[in-house]
Amino acid sequence: MSTEIHNRLRTTIADALNRGISPSDIVGVNMIEELGMTSVDALEVLIHVESEFNIMIDDSDLSQELVTSLDNLADYVNRKMVAA
Amino acid sequence: MAYKASDAIETIVKSGIASALENGPRQSSELARDLSLAEPPLRVLLDFGVRIGLLERMEQRFALTQTAMTMLPLIELELYTRSWHSDNDSLSKVLSDGRPQDPMADASQETRQLYDRALSGFTRGLAIAIRRIRGLPKKAALLDVGGGDGALASELVRLGVARQAAVLDRPYVRSHFERRRIQCERPELFSFVDADLANPDGLGKHFANADLIVLSNVVHLLSPPQRNRLWGALHNGCPPGATCLVYDQFPVSQDVAGGGSISASELMIIDWLRCGVIFDLSVDGQSEEMAACGLRIQDILHSPILPGKMIVSTTG
Numbered sequence: 001m002s003t004e005i006h007n008r009l010r011t012t013i014a015d016a017l018n019r020g021i022s023p024s025d026i027v028g029v030n031m032i033e034e035l036g037m038t039s040v041d042a043l044e045v046l047i048h049v050e051s052e053f054n055i056m057i058d059d060s061d062l063s064q065e066l067v068t069s070l071d072n073l074a075d076y077v078n079r080k081m082v083a084a
Numbered sequence: 085m086a087y088k089a090s091d092a093i094e095t096i097v098k099s100g101i102a103s104a105l106e107n108g109p110r111q112s113s114e115l116a117r118d119l120s121l122a123e124p125p126l127r128v129l130l131d132f133g134v135r136i137g138l139l140e141r142m143e144q145r146f147a148l149t150q151t152a153m154t155m156l157p158l159i160e161l162e163l164y165t166r167s168w169h170s171d172n173d174s175l176s177k178v179l180s181d182g183r184p185q186d187p188m189a190d191a192s193q194e195t196r197q198l199y200d201r202a203l204s205g206f207t208r209g210l211a212i213a214i215r216r217i218r219g220l221p222k223k224a225a226l227l228d229v230g231g232g233d234g235a236l237a238s239e240l241v242r243l244g245v246a247r248q249a250a251v252l253d254r255p256y257v258r259s260h261f262e263r264r265r266i267q268c269e270r271p272e273l274f275s276f277v278d279a280d281l282a283n284p285d286g287l288g289k290h291f292a293n294a295d296l297i298v299l300s301n302v303v304h305l306l307s308p309p310q311r312n313r314l315w316g317a318l319h320n321g322c323p324p325g326a327t328c329l330v331y332d333q334f335p336v337s338q339d340v341a342g343g344g345s346i347s348a349s350e351l352m353i354i355d356w357l358r359c360g361v362i363f364d365l366s367v368d369g370q371s372e373e374m375a376a377c378g379l380r381i382q383d384i385l386h387s388p389i390l391p392g393k394m395i396v397s398t399t400g
Contacts, residue, residue, distance in 0.1 A: 030108070032107055032108055033107055033108075038106065039106060039148070039150070039153030039154060039156070040153075040154060040205060040208045040209055040212070043154075043209065043212045043389060044208070044212060044243075047212055047215055047216060047243070050216075059387065059388045060388070062150065062388055062389065063150050064108065064150075064153065065108075065109070065142075065147070068108060
């Protein structure tokens with residue numbers, strides 16, 4: 001999995017949450033708990049991901065589940081970019 | 085039988101189940117252990133939560149649906165208003181003399197804070213849903229019609245949907261708007277227009293500088309003649325190509341008597357009735373009404389994160 005996508009995601013997530021989190025501090029195994037994300041925070045992260053990677057996340061995928069794991073999110077973004 | 089669904093929702097919230105599920109899907113055994121609940125009845129309650137659309141099953145785990153996640157901040161307020169209406173016997177009073185019963189009319193400071201928190205959570209979800217609509221004007225000049233204290237307007241500016249925002253509402257709302265405005269990062273981007281949608285004839289001039297007009301949970305408050313005058317004012321007053329978004333809780337259809345599940349929108353109709361409002365227009369009916377007044381209907385959206393529907397229309 002591309003480290004570049006992971007790093008861009010870390011930066012995007014930190015920017016979206018706007019709580020002074022350093023991107024490099026994000027572990028990414030259980031980000032809901034790690035970053036104290038509410039459901040609406042998760043949605044806001046996802047729309048920032050859409051803008052950053054110029055992808056459209058399907059309505060059916062627009063859930064807190066998608067931002068739980070950095071690996072899963074990076075995999076999803078990668079698939080969307082390949083399909084575009 | 086909807087009161088049983090209400091009981092189930094109330095129990096799921098008050099027992100801490102909903103809060104636990106906000107952190108991710110859980111098995112019933114995990115919830116029972118962590119919340120000190122008896123698992124067999126918990127399992128029945130969770131299954132019922134799935135049936136009424138509050139929860140979803142993910143193999144052996146239960147999760148809040150996306151709509152439930154977004155609406156969670158509203159549920160606490162909903163529990164308060166339900167209790168207030170029940171104690172006040174609101175439906176009987178409305179039926180006997182038609183007088184609206186408003187639970188917020190003499191609300192305490194604590195209740196008003198509850199209201200603000202609930203609306204704030206919902207507003208973020210709505211702003212996100214609007215941000216995801218394709219083809220909106222870039223960095224729009226926003227007019228939020230009936231936008232109250234400007235919560236939605238400030239979210240839309242913060243998310244980059246709008247570069248500036250005006251909120252149009254009744255004069256007594258201005259002080260609430262000002263309180264919020266001065267807390268914004270750039271208060272100079274926000275302005276307030278005193279107007280009453282119940283008399284929409286003079287509104288056209290306020291639409292001339294806007295290329296994105298939002299009416300969120302407003303049209304259900306207006307009578308058919310008031311709505312028609314509002315659509316006419318929008319059609320004639322907005323620049324050509326302006327986008328008009330109408331979000332509300334529209335009844336699903338007129339033929340639900342034959343069966344099927346009850347939607348959140350239909351339950352909202354009873355809340356409105358308590359407050360003296362009768363609104364039974366479907367989203368298709370609303371679209372036809374707008375089109376008949378010259379607006380071009382581009383899309384009807386049902387975001388998975390919101391209970392209502394959004395009509396996307398343009399002028400000119």
